[in-house]
Amino acid sequence: MKKKHVLLLLFLSTGMFSQEKLSLETCYSLLNKNYPLAKQSNLFAKQNELDIASIYTKKLPKLELGVQTTYQSDVTKMPIEIPNTTVEAPNKDQYKATLSANQLIYNGGLINATKKVSEATLKEQQKQVEVTLYQLKKQVNAYFFSVVLFNEKMELLRAKKTMLETKLHEVKAGIKFGALLPTSDYVIEAEILKIKQQLEALSLNKSSLIKSLAQLIGTPIPTHTEFENPTILTDYTTELKRPELALFQLQKEKIETSENLLSKQNAPNLIGYATGGYGNPGLNMLDNSFQTFYQVGIKLNWNIFDWNANKKQRESLLINKEIVENQEAxxxxxxxxxxxxxxTEINKLSNLINSDLKIIELRKKILKSTESQLKNGVITSSAYITEITNLFEAENSLSTHKIEVLLEKANYNILKGN
Incomplete structure (x- = not known):
């Protein structure tokens, strides 16, 4: 029971596949989930929440505490004497402590416009993350189909090796009974050793590709995993559905919200305020003692002339919008x-596949004839191996072209946005 729990924990911790097959779509899904950049969407959202919360604080009262002490060289004095009245001049050292509250009443919708710019920025940032992840699909395609191609090559080499091993037994029997030359089996044995070397090299290259793909999708891929050979359909008629187009649209929307923000920056600000304090002197400058005091009121701030700075900024935004439209085009x-x-490449590869099939059919007929000639001692083992190699190369060419056309179709769909 403990062993089962340990195995389960190990399985969950490695994050490996629950199945022994890996599809191209699964790789795409894991890329979007595990690639480090994918985390930025949530980070941008959290950052935006903080930014909006900060923007809304401008609607809340602002409290300001002020403490001041001064000493001045002279003070205000009465220029005349009033009979039977003594007017004491203020002290040269003065003290004041105040607490002020300011409440925004109206600012022309500037706060809401700032919030919309922040929201537009978030949408643009998240879409940019999506675009970058989408573009990485081409890299996934390159790794995935390279592994599939290596699998095909290794399968063909194993088939060739099996064929040669079978023929080796026949040749040894022919040598034993004097029908073939004594060294005929050496040629075949050397070719088998060569195939083993090729298989070893392909296996190492395949392992390297799998590791690279595993790093890209953020999930370990067991060595026994079977890479599914996908069926890919292409549509040459539909319009583009790339995320970049949505990004261009969001960039233009952000420019529009920024323009709206600029239009409100010169709006009047109406602010209510209240100040309470304690000091010597207070508001009554003729009372030379510590007093409490307060003020309440409303003030209006309005920048009625900014040397057309706001207008120029809005014109600059319009140019930015034209730049984005040009980039989209x-x-x-x-x-x-x-x-x-x-x-064009897909059509070319399709034609090559048709030619490959015809070449393979002819090569099989030639090899069949060669087998009969070798059996009867008419040709050498080297000539037979040459024809096997010719057939293998033709089959390898067909396999390569089939994988290449799948890769081109997958990249076509990514270009299209399907």
Missing amino acids: VFQLNTAIELQQKQ
């Missing part, structure tokens, strides 16, 4: 060119 043009190139 360039992006769509470049993507359209890439899509056309991908479609």
Whole structure:
């Protein structure tokens, strides 16, 4: 029972797959979930919450405590004497402590406009994260299909090795009975050793690719994992659905909210205030003693002329909007060119696959004839191995072209945004 618990904990801690198969879509999903950049979306959201909370504090009363003591060289004195009245001049040392409260009453909607700019910034930042993660899918494709291709190559090499091992037994029997030359088996044995070397090299390269893919998607991939050969459909008619297009739109919306914010920055600010204090002298400068005092009122601040600075900032924002629109047009043009190139490459690979199938059919017929000639001692083992190699290369070419066309289709779909 304890062993089962330990195994379960180890399994959960490694985060490996619950199944022995790995699909391309699963890799995409793990990339979006585990890639370090993905965490930034939540961080931006938390940061935005703090920013908005800070913005709303401007609607709350502002309290200010002030303490002041001064000594001045002269004070105000009565220029005349009043009969039967003594007017004492204020002290040259004066003291004052105040507590002031200011409450914003009206600012033309500046706070709400600032909040909308903050929200627009959050949407732009999160969409930028999505765009970056989306672009990493091409890297996932490169690793995934390279592993699939290596699997295909290794499978073909194993099939070739099995074929040669079977033929080696036949050749040894032929040598034993004097039908074939004594060294005929050496050629086949050398070719088998060569295949073992190739398999070892491919296995090491495949392991390296799997490790790189595992790092990219943030999940360990066991060595026994089977990479599913995906079926990929392409649609050459639908319009672009790339996240970059949504990002351009959000950038333009942010510029519009920023323009709205600028339009409210010169609005009048109406503020109510109250001040209470204790000092010597108080508000009555002729009373030379410590007194309490207070003031209440309303004040209006309005920047009625800013040398057209606000207007110039708004014009600059309009230029920024044109720049974003230009970037969007360039992006769509470049993507359209890439899509056309991908479609041409897909068509070329499809034609090559048709040719590969015909070549393989011919190579199989030639090999069948060669097998009969080797059995009858008409040709050497080297000639037979040459034909096996020719067939293997043709099959390897077909396998490579099939994987390449899948890769091109997967990249086409990413370019399209499907």
